[in-house]
Amino acid sequence: AQSVAQPEDQVNVAEGNPLTVKCTYSVSGNPYLFWYVQYPNRGLQFLLKYITGDNLVKGSYGFEAEFNKSQTSFHLKKPSALVSDSALYFCAVREEGRGSTLGRLYFGRGTQLTVWP
Amino acid sequence: DAMVIQNPRYQVTQFGKPVTLSCSQTLNHNVMYWYQQKSSQAPKLLFHYYDKDFNNEADTPDNFQSRRPNTSFCFLDIRSPGLGDAAMYLCATSRTRDSPDTQYFGPGTRLTVL
Structure with a gap:
C-alpha cells in the first residue's frame, strides 16, 4: 500500500531563512514523488517531482527536494524563504500505473508554511 | 497558456x-x-476518465456522477447535495495514467450547501 506522511502540520520560518517541509513515504515498487502547493481558495499547483535519476530535484519558484531512498524521505527545501511562500504544501506519491491501470496519487495531510517578515 | x-x-446550492460543476482543459490530455x-x-479522488472510459472509485457515493462529452470538457453532477458535500472540488488532468505523468489541477470550485 502507498502512503505519505507529513509529520508537521505547521512550519514557521523567518523571511530570508532556509525552509524545509518534511515528507516520508511508503510505496511498493518504484517511488514517484510529487510536491504541490495550495494557496487559499485555489487549486493545487505542481512544484516538482522525482521519477528517477538525481536525488536533488529542482522545481518552480526556487524550490527543490531531496530524495533519500534509505530514509524513504522527500523533503522540500528552499534556501531563502519569502513571505509569498506562505501556503499549504502537499507531498504525494503515485502508485505504479501504466496503460489501463491508473497510477493513483496519494497525498499527505499537508503542511501549512508560514513565513513571517 | 495551456491550462485547466x-x-x-x-x-451555492x-x-x-x-448542481453541475464544469471543467475544461487546453492541454489536450487524455485523462481527467x-x-x-x-x-x-x-x-480525495472521486473518479477519472481515460478518454471516454469512466472509472469510479469504489467509495464514491452514487450521488456523484460525471460526464465527459469531448476531450476538453468534463462535468461533475451532484444529484442531491447534502450538507456533507460542501467542499472544494478540484479537476485535474494528465496526459496518461502512467505513474511518472504529472497531474495538473484547476483552481477549484468551492461548493456551499445551504
Whole structure:
C-alpha cells in the first residue's frame, strides 16, 4: 500500500531563512514523488517531482527536494524563504500505473508554511 | 497558456437541489480527474476518465456522477447535495495514467450547501 506522511502540520520560518517541509513515504515498487502547493481558495499547483535519476530535484519558484531512498524521505527545501511562500504544501506519491491501470496519487495531510517578515 | 479551467469558482446550492460543476482543459490530455477536498484535508479522488472510459472509485457515493462529452470538457453532477458535500472540488488532468505523468489541477470550485 502507498502512503505519505507529513509529520508537521505547521512550519514557521523567518523571511530570508532556509525552509524545509518534511515528507516520508511508503510505496511498493518504484517511488514517484510529487510536491504541490495550495494557496487559499485555489487549486493545487505542481512544484516538482522525482521519477528517477538525481536525488536533488529542482522545481518552480526556487524550490527543490531531496530524495533519500534509505530514509524513504522527500523533503522540500528552499534556501531563502519569502513571505509569498506562505501556503499549504502537499507531498504525494503515485502508485505504479501504466496503460489501463491508473497510477493513483496519494497525498499527505499537508503542511501549512508560514513565513513571517 | 495551456491550462485547466473550472467554472464557477464559487457555487451555492440548496440542500437536495442538483448542481453541475464544469471543467475544461487546453492541454489536450487524455485523462481527467475529479477530486473532493474538505477543509484542511488532502484531496480525495472521486473518479477519472481515460478518454471516454469512466472509472469510479469504489467509495464514491452514487450521488456523484460525471460526464465527459469531448476531450476538453468534463462535468461533475451532484444529484442531491447534502450538507456533507460542501467542499472544494478540484479537476485535474494528465496526459496518461502512467505513474511518472504529472497531474495538473484547476483552481477549484468551492461548493456551499445551504
